[in-house]
Amino acid sequence: MAEGAAAVAEVDVADAEVSDRFGLTWQPALAAGILSNLDRIDVIEVIAEEQFGAPSRATRALETLAHQVPLLVHGVALGPASTAPVDARRLDRLARLVERLEPAFWSEHLACVRAGDIEIGHLAAAPRTGATIDATAANLSRAASIVGSRPMVENIATLMDPPASDRSEVEWVSSVMTASGCDLLLDLHNVHANSLNFDFDQVEYLDRLDPERIGAIHIAGGCWIDGPDDERRERRYLDDHLHDVPDPVYDLLVEVGARVRRPLTVLLERDGRFPPMRHLLWQLERARAALAEGRLRAQC
Amino acid sequence: MRPEFETFLARLYTDAPLRARFLAGPREEAERQRLTVEECAALERIDRVGLELSARSFAHKRTLKASSRRARSWWDWVRAALGRPRH
Numbered sequence: 068m069a070e071g072a073a074a075v076a077e078v079d080v081a082d083a084e085v086s087d088r089f090g091l092t093w094q095p096a097l098a099a100g101i102l103s104n105l106d107r108i109d110v111i112e113v114i115a116e117e118q119f120g121a122p123s124r125a126t127r128a129l130e131t132l133a134h135q136v137p138l139l140v141h142g143v144a145l146g147p148a149s150t151a152p153v154d155a156r157r158l159d160r161l162a163r164l165v166e167r168l169e170p171a172f173w174s175e176h177l178a179c180v181r182a183g184d185i186e187i188g189h190l191a192a193a194p195r196t197g198a199t200i201d202a203t204a205a206n207l208s209r210a211a212s213i214v215g216s217r218p219m220v221e222n223i224a225t226l227m228d229p230p231a232s233d234r235s236e237v238e239w240v241s242s243v244m245t246a247s248g249c250d251l252l253l254d255l256h257n258v259h260a261n262s263l264n265f266d267f268d269q270v271e272y273l274d275r276l277d278p279e280r281i282g283a284i285h286i287a288g289g290c291w292i293d294g295p296d297d298e299r300r301e302r303r304y305l306d307d308h309l310h311d312v313p314d315p316v317y318d319l320l321v322e323v324g325a326r327v328r329r330p331l332t333v334l335l336e337r338d339g340r341f342p343p344m345r346h347l348l349w350q351l352e353r354a355r356a357a358l359a360e361g362r363l364r365a366q367c
Numbered sequence: 368m369r370p371e372f373e374t375f376l377a378r379l380y381t382d383a384p385l386r387a388r389f390l391a392g393p394r395e396e397a398e399r400q401r402l403t404v405e406e407c408a409a410l411e412r413i414d415r416v417g418l419e420l421s422a423r424s425f426a427h428k429r430t431l432k433a434s435s436r437r438a439r440s441w442w443d444w445v446r447a448a449l450g451r452p453r454h
Contacts, residue, residue, distance in 0.1 A: 151373075183374040186429070187381060188432065227413075229376075230413045301416045
């Protein structure tokens with residue numbers, strides 16, 4: 068879709084009653100563009116682990132930024148979806164960061180990132196069972212007690228249907244929310260990616276979530292990747308944060324707007340292959356229009 | 368889920384020779400790891416394409432993280448050489 072297309076302008080965003088917020092993930096490569104466009108960016112998400120080893124002057128700079136625009140802290144390496152207790156040292160560092168930056172909220176993925184002494188390297192889907200629901204809720208409770216507030220929890224994208232699962236992804240995510248008391252950071256691109264890889268209806272997925280427990284939204288892009296040669300070249304869709312947000316994700320955002328009454332924070336995740344800043348801002352404007360369209364549909 | 372099962376999954380993601388042995392004979396390898404009958408049965412039905420692609424994706428992420436750590440170490444070395452205090 069071309070920039071400036073009618074889809075962005077069709078909906079009068081000012082008509083939406085609730086005050087939704089739209090923002091980006093902080094990336095040093097985007098710093099100049101973000102700082103010169105704070106009138107169009109309502110909120111900035113900071114990746115927690117990128118601050119842990121950073122010079123203190125970098126964290127001080129973020130503290131200063133927090134006076135101008137609300138910050139969010141987003142964890143990517145806690146790995147609460149595990150039978151092992153989450154690492155107390157990581158939680159202590161997270162608690163200190165949250166204390167310094169005073170974010171509107173903090174969040175973490177419903178993923179396993181290590182087991183025993185093995186670092187997986189990224190976010191792996193835990194088998195979807197009653198045991199992992201209980202273990203994840205216990206880890207989130209431990210995290211909340213150390214950090215001082217409950218995280219929002221994010222549904223993840225996966226290339227593999229986790230073995231030994233006895234329920235669907237959305238059932239598992241909903242059960243973790245119920246057991247932990249944590250609200251959902253709903254990643255719409257992850258829903259889209261998983262629906263392509265595992266053939267489920269993404270709108271039905273939304274229908275099975277409690278809309279009042281959805282507090283924030285991630286949008287991002289991805290690409291198709293080929294499977295191993297000996298598996299008939301089956302493809303999977305990868306959530307890589309390196310491509311533009313695809314149209315079905317904006318369609319899902321309209322559906323979210325039609326279902327959720329509370330104000331939402333919507334964040335565009337882009338981790339590399341950065342386009343010009345105006346192109347990222349245009350995607351944010353499309354997101355504003357999509358959510359407002361859904362809000363207005365709910366009023367009709 | 369038992370921690371042993373979780374650890375075996377993590378090994379499948381990160382250990383290419385183990386993964387190759389496992390894909391050649393899932394039940395045999397799972398039994399060799401002393402997993403339960405139910406766990407062995409679940410692994411026999413594993414999503415093979417998903418396992419390979421996940422392992423590839425995780426390996427890429429580990430490489431990126433290692434590069435980032437090396438870049439930071441290099442910068443720390445330069446700072447130390449210049450005599451600037453580390454903040």
